[in-house]
Amino acid sequence: MTTESDITPSAADRHHPLLKLALELGPLLVFFFANLRGEWLVGRFPALAELGGPLFVATGLFMAATIISLLVSKIVLGHLPIMPFVSGIVVLIFGSLSIWLQNETFIKMKPTIVNALFGFTLLGGLAFGKSLLGYVFNAAFQLDAEGWRKLTIRWGIFFLFLAVLNEVVWRNFSDNFWIAFKVWGTMPITIIFTMAQMPLVLKHSISPEAESEK
Numbered sequence: 001m002t003t004e005s006d007i008t009p010s011a012a013d014r015h016h017p018l019l020k021l022a023l024e025l026g027p028l029l030v031f032f033f034a035n036l037r038g039e040w041l042v043g044r045f046p047a048l049a050e051l052g053g054p055l056f057v058a059t060g061l062f063m064a065a066t067i068i069s070l071l072v073s074k075i076v077l078g079h080l081p082i083m084p085f086v087s088g089i090v091v092l093i094f095g096s097l098s099i100w101l102q103n104e105t106f107i108k109m110k111p112t113i114v115n116a117l118f119g120f121t122l123l124g125g126l127a128f129g130k131s132l133l134g135y136v137f138n139a140a141f142q143l144d145a146e147g148w149r150k151l152t153i154r155w156g157i158f159f160l161f162l163a164v165l166n167e168v169v170w171r172n173f174s175d176n177f178w179i180a181f182k183v184w185g186t187m188p189i190t191i192i193f194t195m196a197q198m199p200l201v202l203k204h205s206i207s208p209e210a211e212s213e214k
Contacts, residue, residue, distance in 0.1 A: 023073050024084055025187070027065035027091075032183045034058035035176065055175055056099050059107045063095045087114050108178065111166040111186070119159030122152050147204025151197060158193055162186065 034041060038054025041061075051060045066088045074080055090110050098106040125132035131148035133155055143151065165186075170178045 019072075019076065023069045023077075024081070027062055027069050028183045030065040031058050031062040032179055034061040035179050051099055052102050055104055055107070055179075056102065058179070059095045059098050062107075063092055066091050083118070086117070090114050104175070108166075108170040111182065112163045115159045115163035115166065119156045119163060122156035122159065126152055126156070142206050143201065143204040144206050147200065150200060150204070154197060154200070162189075 035054050035058035038057045041057055042049045048057050048060070051057050070080060070085065070088050073084070087110075090113055091107075094106040094110040094113070098104060122132055126149065131145070131152045133148060133152040166182075169181050173181075
């Protein structure tokens with residue numbers, strides 16, 4: 001099985017940018033709308049009632065959509081993006097526990113676990129002198145050592161911020177608000193953060209020719 005960076009510009013990614021975006025956002029949208037129309041879905045498909053309430057129905061469909069997304073990504077794009085792949089594994093594990101135990105806590109903590117895992121992995125790598133973000137993003141751009149170190153620190157802290165933010169939201173707000181925030185809040189925050197890193201990327205960028213001469 002082959003996994004690649006979310007931004008590794010493979011030929012398939014360049015030819016199917018909208019498909020790649022749909023595969024990454026699709027499961028979240030399924031989760032959002034399935035929770036919103038949970039009772040209607042159970043009325044149309046009574047078998048879904050076996051999963052439990054609306055959130056559990058949404059969780060089951062979220063898991064199915066995640067599996068489909070990963071399969072389509074592998075078949076059409078030729079690889080499994082690292083972050084959706086890791087997130088998908090956690091979705092399947094925690095989603096299954098949520099439905100089996102009828103406990104919403106497991107699926108609500110999934111973003112916390114995933115983001116904390118990425119954050120601690122990046123910052124832990126720096127403790128051993130490894131800028132792991134460079135292994136993920138080096139196909140898209142090349143930075144000097146100081147640039148990778150700074151960018152890794154920023155992304156590590158940002159992932160930990162998302163983990164804490166998820167805990168605050170799901171523990172203090174309604175299920176509907178938490179799900180809406182997952183779809184319509186986390187993505188814009190991530191896009192804004194990514195764009196804010198461009199000055200750092202431009203400042204520490206090095207040309208492929210300069211890198212090859214080292």
